[in-house]
Amino acid sequence: MTDLAEPAAAEGVGADTPRPQTLLLTFLGGHVLDRGIHVATASVLDVLDRVGVSEHATRSTLSRMARRGLLHRVRRGRHVYVGLTERSRAILHDGERRIWHAGAVNRQWDGTWTLLGFSMPESWQRQRHALRSRLLWSGFGSLQGGLWIAPGRVDPAPLLDGLGADGHVKVFQARTLAPTEVAEIVREAWDIEELAGHYRAFLARWQNPTTQAADSLARDLLLESDWLQTIRTDPRLPREHLPADWPAEPAQELFYALSTELKPAAHTIAASILDTITDEQADED
Incomplete structure (x- = not known):
């Protein structure tokens, strides 16, 4: 990618x-x-x-x-x-x-977000760099800490392919609820x-x-x-x-x-x- x-x-x-x-x-x-x-x-x-x-x-x-x-x-x-x-x-x-x-x-956004959080050992610099590059190409923005967010439903498999990092990553699909505002998420992540x-x-x-x-x-x-x-x-x-x-x-x-x-x-x-x-x-x- x-x-x-x-x-x-x-x-x-x-x-x-x-x-x-x-x-x-x-x-x-x-x-x-x-x-x-x-x-x-x-x-x-x-x-x-x-x-x-x-x-x-x-x-x-x-x-x-x-x-x-x-x-x-x-x-x-x-x-x-x-x-x-x-x-x-x-x-x-x-x-x-x-x-x-x-x-x-x-x-055609249906209100769904994909959230991905990861925490890798310090020695995994190559894997962290590769994952961040793939996240950016796939439309993710950094929301806070190690939590990344993208509009829509994003398949995590290509993001993790070949990294050997499955055990260090958590992926969710979610929708915003009050008091969270989409406009605020957009401003913070991008x-x-x-x-x-x-x-x-x-x-x-x-x-x-x-x-x-x-x-x-x-x-x-x-x-x-x-x-x-x-x-x-x-x-x-x-x-x-x-x-x-x-x-x-x-x-x-x-x-x-x-x-x-x-x-x-x-x-x-x-x-x-x-x-x-x-x-x-x-x-x-």
């Missing part, structure tokens, strides 16, 4: 450019997912070069993702090809759902102005874009990666508890409009430059 929405910049990209892993996963989600193919690393280098990522940064990202079980690598002749694993497919399908189906605004600022910044970047992209493929990757980073910490709070001028809706409309405009040419360019083999060919001995 969190692999799809890493914030900040990394080696080989500018401060306003999404990280190489975010760009790479966005590319894989748009041009490899559900197609039954592996793509040559040379093609990946070409694509990420179009968005300003250095060869060194791309190769480092590919190696790191392969070590983490996000990519399957195979050599055929002089070329190395990379394909998706079960784990990366799950991550990409989750991102696909978040972008194209869930939407940025929650208009920085609404900061969330709104992410959407306003997206609008400012893309209403009159100054980003120099090589072509429609590059621009589409930058757009979708930027949108992922914009929504990555948005809990999709109930619309009735958000300000009247909430900027998520116009930002989403702009993203959808630009994406619709860019995708046909982006797919045409990708089809012309990508060196691919089928998953069956990749599995041959």
